[in-house]
Amino acid sequence: MAPNTSLSPRTPAAPTADVAPYDALLLFSFGGPNGPEDVLPFLRNVTAGKGIPDERLAEVAEHYHHFGGASPINAQNLALQRALTAELERRGLDLPVVWGNRNWEPYTRDALAAAHADGARRVVALVTSAYASYSGCRQYRENLWTALEDLGAELGLPDGEQPLAVDKVRTYFNHPGFVEANVDAVTEAYEKLGADGRLVFVTHSIPDTMEAASAVGGATYSEQHLDVAATVAAAVGERLGRTVEWDLAYCSRSGPPSQPWLEPDVNDHLRTLAAQGTTAVVIAPIGFISDHMEVAFDLDTEALATAAELGLAAFRADTVGTREPFVRGLVDLVLERAAHARAAGSGEPAPTPAVVGGLPARADVCAPGCCRQRDGVDSGLPAACSADPRS
């Protein structure tokens, strides 16, 4: 497929401007501590059964305590919930937005319980991760399945009967709204840097085994990032009127040292660039949709200190946050998902998904075996929003 580097066209608004069959939107996120007393129980929730070394946990607890024990992620999700509500209202769409997290309050189960109590029976979920891998796709879907089972049991439903039907918006790394908001943010960062710097895209590292298993749903996790990076760098270059040289680096690795994770680490990469004569960089965190702890600590605290040590001029580009093109794009994605759900149940034609870059749109419904933790290894947990929840 020829890469589409133009940032338009967007999803046509008119024929798909309907949220039916959905009666609620779940903003589905990771969660984070609200104060020092939350830090350890939160970290235990995140790392249960994950084999993260104790030293790494103590180190990450310090990152949170460095910021008073509170993660910025919760305030950012509240802001996104408000922005989505406002954009839906602006378009005259009636869809209440509830917010629930995998690892901390408000928990997914409670958000779904509130939607159910308000009469919702068919929910569309929007995950706050733009890329597909176990961490950004299946793990959310496993937690969603468990939350639905727990809520069903709480409501006294017969075994195996779920209280709500939940569909998920497709993984949106190559949706025009996400890409355009990143192009804006990186262009602004170059204006602030005031120099011709190299562009260093950054995302969360994952184990090599998780990267390999991410191939089941299409392009792998790192390939998805390379696609976005190429599109963003080309569009920024067009705006600046020059060629922008770029790389992809990783942050926040956490497993034991013996376990290979995606590299290079952003700090190592800055050292390499400085040694090769680079004097200025823009650091663009395309792997994250808001400035949560990985951005606040691993980039703004650690990577910017590394750059200063090396005498590199550095500026960190904004995450997409609540930028207008991103929020508009998320609502377009909800409408696209709704149109696909209606098409599946009737003869209504399904809209062609809007994408930019060289990769096709991800599936709405995950393929069997999509985004396992490791090839051939299953967590044993069923996963929602899949063609086969038990595969």
Ligand SMILES: CC1=C(CCC(=O)O)c2cc3nc(cc4[nH]c(cc5[nH]c(cc1n2)c(C)c5CCC(=O)O)c(CCC(=O)O)c4C)C(CCC(=O)O)=C3C
């Ligand atoms: C790909 C990816 C994303 C991006 C997609 C997305 O956005 O969802 C992401 C997001 C996040 N990760 C977060 C926090 C943590 N992640 C950890 C551990 C891990 N992350 C992993 C991957 C990812 N993580 C992996 C493979 C592990 C190893 C254990 C495991 O296989 O699960 C640990 C344990 C300690 C440590 O080892 O670092 C913590 C505390 C927070 C909240 C931040 C805040 O509070 O602001 C957010 C948004």
Ligand SMILES: [Fe+2]
């Ligand atoms: Fe993480």
